[in-house]
Ligand code: ATP
């Protein structure tokens with residue numbers, strides 16, 4: 001492709017809509033343009049990178065035994081009603097009506113559609129194992145679309161679904177997919193980690209997420225520095241040293257319960273400062289409501305954070321949210337910031353984190369405006385029949401690995417893939433069954449496996465860039481090589497460049513020829529910005545010494561190579577680019 005013909009609208013200025021490097025760079029490098037919130041057009045460069053990722057994903061999926069299909073984006077409401085998700089999925093599901101007033105949705109995921117297909121077509125144990133995948137557009141009406149392709153509303157996903165006769169066969173499919181994912185993300189040149197993940201409403205105990213490590217990630221990845229344990233913070237289990245000795249308090253030594261005035265002192269930090277104590281002495285009480293109108297008070301140490309995923313599990317309800325001001329006032333009798341466990345209505349269940357089980361003389365809100373209680377103690381002051389102790393907080397880097405007791409580290413991550421054992425959730429809801437060897441009907445055992453293909457492109461850029469622009473990993477670069485002609489009016493240089501270009505084409509190297517009649521400096525800037533791994537510059541040196549300059553974008557290395565060598569060893573040179 002010639003640059004003079006390429007639709008490459010690069011930007012000099014930093015686009016104000018973009019908050020993170022990869023988003024800014026994709027806009028500046030003319031890869032994407034925003035149509036509306038969470039909706040993007042892929043320009044030639046962006047689409048080429050997307051296609052490269054797609055090709056790697058497709059190849060590895062096919063090698064792993066999966067077969068490609070393509071399902072409709074528009075899905076009938078009835079299927080979602082059958083699975084029970086029409087009501088439960090919430091507002092991320094974009095619902096539409098056709099001209100006959102029939103309800104449909106835009107597919108955010110395809111479990112219903114694929115299960116419908118399989119319940120019609122798969123009859124016998126002989127039809128399995130089966131693994132079907134597609135690479136296609138999804139729509140999720142995200143509450144806060146942001147960061148460009150990272151959290152878009154319309155995006156490209158690879159979703160695969162497996163169908164098996166029993167758990168053992170599912171287990172084989174699951175690890176087969178897991179290994180395919182390892183290869184895919186390695187080939188895409190990503191620094192990533194596979195971590196244990198929450199199984200949410202679906203239950204089951206096995207799920208892994210594939211996280212690209214990046215400071216701008218929305219997830220937190222915890223991993224052990226000594227063993228192979230790694231988990232999403234959502235489910236990273238806290239192994240509590242303080243559990244022992246709980247409840248066995250010596251009541252005679254307890255200090256007297258005291259109410260103190262704390263006017264307008266609401267946050268934990270402010271209360272700690274106001275009372276001149278460490279935040280560890282405080283116990284945070286946060287009121288949650290469930291979708292069925294119940295209330296739960298979550299209690300964690302002042303310096304800890306409530307983990308909503310763990311709290312959901314402890315409560316046994318998948319739909320919980322922080323209570324709003326009015327609810328807090330009506331349930332606790334006080335404004336937000338002054339809730340506590342003492343004297344709370346009996347209808348409220350209290351969930352207290354394991355790490356505050358053994359604490360004495362702690363500080364909480366007094367359920368009264370502008371007041372806190374000092375020297376609160378479990379047995380003396382709180383109705384213990386209302387209290388459940390559980391692991392409901394986020395692990396911190398002061399905690400130890402739940403597997404081996406080693407030190408752990410916390411890093412930010414971008415979720416690019418997810419593998420999940422579904423079991424019989426959808427096959428039972430939709431009646432997808434098969435006949436086993438004895439002619440007995442059994443539900444099909446399913447797994448699902450997603451990759452955010454468009455998110456991978458941007459995640460790779462988030463991980464690979466510098467002040468000059470993108471540094472594409474070669475396997476997903478829109479072009480692997482750019483040949484820059486210093487002076488396009490010079491026929492000799494242009495011809496030589498064309499010669500290298502033709503060899504590149506013949507060798508199946510994706511190559512750009514920068515034949516634009518602009519300053520050489522501007523060409524170099526563009527090549528750096530769009531992140532092409534190798535640049536060959538054809539300039540005056542060709543005439544002086546028969547050499548061209550080879551520049552490697554990743555490490556900035558420059559080499560002079562003779563024109564003949566270039567022609568002979570082009571493929572080898574490209575292979576050095578990563
Ligand atoms: P997230 O927690 O980021 O919302 P998810 O758990 O909802 O992700 P899945 O339902 O597992 O995601 O979807 C599979 C993959 O699709 C994810 O691993 C992610 O890479 C990608 N993905 C999900 N939502 C989006 C989005 N809004 N924009 C781009 N990619 C997305």
Ligand code: MG
Nearest residue numbers: 092140142151
């Ligand atoms: Mg999501």
